[in-house]
Every structure is written in structure tokens, then in C-alpha cells.
Amino acid sequence: MKKINLLFVLFFTLSNGFSQQIHSPSEIFKIIADSKLSYELKLLEKEIPCQDYSEKLNYHDSYRIPSDSGLETRHFKYTEEAKPLFDKAELFFNNHQIDSALVYYQLTIQADSTLSNVLTYIGQIYEKREDRQQAIEWFKRAIQTNYIDYMAHWFLADNYLTINKIKEAVNEIAIARILNRNNPRIKKSMDKIFEQAFMNTEDWCFNPQIQLSKTPEGRIGVSCNEKWTGYALTKALWKFEPGYKESMGVPEGTYSTLEDKECLITFLGAMENMKVDVSKERQLMILKEAVENKYLESYILYEIVLPETPAVVYQLSEKTILDIKDYIVNVRNMK
Numbered sequence: 001m002k003k004i005n006l007l008f009v010l011f012f013t014l015s016n017g018f019s020q021q022i023h024s025p026s027e028i029f030k031i032i033a034d035s036k037l038s039y040e041l042k043l044l045e046k047e048i049p050c051q052d053y054s055e056k057l058n059y060h061d062s063y064r065i066p067s068d069s070g071l072e073t074r075h076f077k078y079t080e081e082a083k084p085l086f087d088k089a090e091l092f093f094n095n096h097q098i099d100s101a102l103v104y105y106q107l108t109i110q111a112d113s114t115l116s117n118v119l120t121y122i123g124q125i126y127e128k129r130e131d132r133q134q135a136i137e138w139f140k141r142a143i144q145t146n147y148i149d150y151m152a153h154w155f156l157a158d159n160y161l162t163i164n165k166i167k168e169a170v171n172e173i174a175i176a177r178i179l180n181r182n183n184p185r186i187k188k189s190m191d192k193i194f195e196q197a198f199m200n201t202e203d204w205c206f207n208p209q210i211q212l213s214k215t216p217e218g219r220i221g222v223s224c225n226e227k228w229t230g231y232a233l234t235k236a237l238w239k240f241e242p243g244y245k246e247s248m249g250v251p252e253g254t255y256s257t258l259e260d261k262e263c264l265i266t267f268l269g270a271m272e273n274m275k276v277d278v279s280k281e282r283q284l285m286i287l288k289e290a291v292e293n294k295y296l297e298s299y300i301l302y303e304i305v306l307p308e309t310p311a312v313v314y315q316l317s318e319k320t321i322l323d324i325k326d327y328i329v330n331v332r333n334m335k
Contacts, residue, residue, distance in 0.1 A: 022262040025269035033296040035067050035241060038219045039233065043226065053307045058180045063116055063146040064314060073148075073314040086118065098125050116145035120152045127159060137160050147318055150179035154186055161193055169193045174325045179313055181306040199333045204283055206303040212236050217243035230270025234263040260300045265291070289331045299326035 023031070065074040078086055089104035102125045108118050123138030136159050142152035157172035174189045180186055190200040209225035210232035220240050226231035233251050237244055238259050250256045268288060271278065278284035290299040302324050305312055313321070 022258065022265060025266045025273070026228055027073070028262075030228070030235055030264050031244075032237060033240070037240065037242075039222055041220055041222045041224075041229070041233070044209055044211060045224045047213070047225075048207060048209055050207050051308075053182045053310075056182050056308070056310055057185075058150065058152050058313070060117055060120075060149070062148065062314065063114075064148055067201060070278050071315065076115060076117055076289065079112050082108050082115060085111055086115070089118075089121070093121070093125075098128050098325035101125060116142055116149065117151075119145060120149055120155065123152065123155060127155065128138060132159050132163055143314070147321075148179055148314055150176045150183075150186070153179060156188060157193060158189060161196060166193070166197050170197050170199070170329060171325060174328045175321060178302065178306065178324050178328075179212065179320055181302070181310045181313070194333055198335060199329075200335050201333070202282065205307070206283075208232070208235075210235060212239060214240055227271060227274070228267065231263045234266045235259075238263070257297050257300045257305075260304055261296055264296065264300070286332055290327060293331060295323070295327040295331055298324040299331075300331070302327060 061075050062073055063076060064071050077291050080154050081187065085104050085108040089101050089108055092098070092101035092104060102122065105118050105122050105125065108115060109122075116299070119138055119142035123135045123142065126132075126134035126138060134279070136156060139152045139156035142149050143156070146152075154176035157169045157176060160166075160169035160172060170193055173186070173193045175245045177183070177186050187203065208231055209228045211221075211223040212232070212235060213221040214221075215221070220236055222236050223230050238248075245252060245259075248256075248258060248262075250258060264287060266288075268278075268291065276284070278288050287299065290296050298320075301312075301316070316324075
């Protein structure tokens with residue numbers, strides 16, 4: 001079986017219960033003031049637009065299994081017996097011959113019971129027959145077999161909505177979007193369900209107004225919007241200050257959410273010093289509430305990591321995914 005190789009494979013210096021204490025804003029500024037490097041701060045000349053991550057998608061071709069190192073993600077691989085059966089099922093489905101499609105999907109599963117994606121397709125057949133209860137049962141089976149099946153969570157949410165199980169629909173569509181963060185069709189379904197639940201559907205991107213650079217002479221350029229000063233200086237420290245990253249317990253060449261935790265805490269602290277009323281800016285209010293309600297790691301994963309690298313979700317435990325779901329439901333999209 002071919003394993004999925006992720007550029008973010010060393011991401012798991014995730015800092016749950018991290019031993020290294022993050023620095024306060026005043027400590028950050030002192031470290032920079034005492035540095036042998038020259039940090040030059042100036043105002044950003046123009047606003048930085050949101051990045052377009054619409055082409056960064058996950059696909060319905062992966063499953064994961066426990067391994068000695070944690071969770072191992074693989075691509076589905078069809079056996080010689082299962083492949084022609086699956087191809088016939090797909091042909092019948094695409095031609096709207098759903099009864100014949102169901103027969104061949106069932107034969108595919110009989111030929112190879114590891115193809116949990118086919119469980120989702122069988123659920124779709126029952127959905128087309130408007131047999132909601134059977135559809136729900138098949139989508140649940142798919143999720144139980146392969147939790148990262150975003151389509152199963154998505155379709156389960158839509159079916160819950162049709163039988164007025166709004167809370168269940170909210171939870172499942174939130175998980176689907178975590179599993180495929182940039183998929184516009186999931187976002188559309190999420191908006192529909194959240195509207196029914198009287199939740200906020202406003203979307204936004206995490207978009208730091210900062211630019212960092214380093215000259216050959218070693219001068220560090222930090223350009224930022226005034227409100228982003230604390231965040232920008234902390235990011236520059238992590239990026240350029242010799243030995244700083246390692247002093248925080250993060251090996252060179254790896255990522256830890258500890259970095260963004262420190263940057264965001266400094267960001268909020270600096271804004272408090274500037275007397276910025278965060279309640280007047282929804283994004284700032286959400287960040288503040290995420291910190292206060294212990295959802296900061298979920299905030300970082302959902303707003304910063306997954307849009308840029310959606311396949312990182314394959315490395316997240318079910319508990320971590322459910323924590324992110326709780327952040328979405330209880331903080332980000334609350335009215």
C-alpha cells in the first residue's frame with residue numbers, strides 16, 4: 001500500500017501540555033532589544049490580501065489505520081477482483097441506474113471489505129431512494145470504519161438536516177469541513193445547516209498584516225500594520241533569532257503550535273496595551289474567546305494550519321478533531 005507523504009510530517013510537536021512556558025509580551029520585546037541582531041520595524045505600506053487556498057483540497061481516496069508510530073494514512077487500492085466490480089458500480093451510478101449500482105457496490109465490498117469508501121457510496125444510493133434511515137446507517141458505518149471520510153460526515157449531516165436533527169447535522173458538517181477545510185461545496189452545505197441552527201455563517205481568513213525579511217548583513221526587517229506589531233515581532237524572533245526556536249524545545253526544521261500560541265498571545269497582549277476594543281472586531285473577539293475558553297490550539301489548527309496544509313488533518317487524533325469542532329460550534333460560529 002502506498003503511504004501518503006506529508007511535508008508537514010514533523011508537525012507533531014503539537015504542544016498539548018507543553019513544558020516550555022511561553023513568554024509574555026514584555027519578555028518578547030526585551031529579548032529583541034537585547035539581541036545581537038538588528039530588528040527594524042516599520043509600517044506596512046499596503047494591505048496584504050487573503051491567500052487563495054481553493055485548490056488545496058483533500059480527496060475521497062484515503063483511509064488511516066493505527067500503527068506503531070500513531071496513525072498511518074494510505075490510499076485505497078483496489079484488488080484485481082474488486083476493481084471491475086467497482087468500475088461497473090460507478091458506471092451505473094453515473095448513468096442514474098441506482099439499483100444496478102447498489103448491486104455492484106455490494107459485490108465490491110464482498111470482494112474487499114477494506115474499501116470503506118464504498119460504504120459511503122452505498123449510503124448515497126439509499127439517500128437517492130429517500131430511505132434516510134438506511135442512508136444514515138451506512139454513513140455511520142463508513143465513519144466508524146474510517147473516521148477521516150469527509151464525504152460520509154458531510155452526507156450524514158445533510159441527511160440529519162432532512163429529518164430535523166439539527167444539532168447532529170451541525171456537528172457532522174463541522175467535522176466534514178475540518179476534514180476538507182477548503183472545499184466550497186462543504187462550506188455551502190455548512191452555511192445552510194448553520195442558518196437552520198441560527199448560527200453565524202460569516203467566513204473570514206486569518207490574515208496577518210506582516211512582512212518579514214533579512215538582509216545579507218543580518219538586519220531583520222519587520223513591516224506590519226500597527227495592531228499586528230506584537231505578532232510580527234514574535235514571528236520574526238521565531239524565524240530569525242539564533243537558537244530561539246530550539247530554546248523553546250522545537251527542533252530546527254519542525255513546526256509546533258507553540259510558535260503560533262506565543263505569537264497570538266503577544267498579539268492580544270499588545271492590543272490590550274494599545275487599548276484596542278476587541279469586541280468591535282469579530283475576528284479579534286473570536287481569538288480572545290478562543291484563548292479564554294481554552295480553544296487556542298483548535299483556533300490555530302483550523303484558522304492557520306489546515307487552510308494552508310489541509311492534509312495535516314490526517315495526522316490529527318479523533319479527540320483533536322472533536323476539539324476543533326467544539327471551537328467552531330461554541331466560539332467561531334456562535335451568534
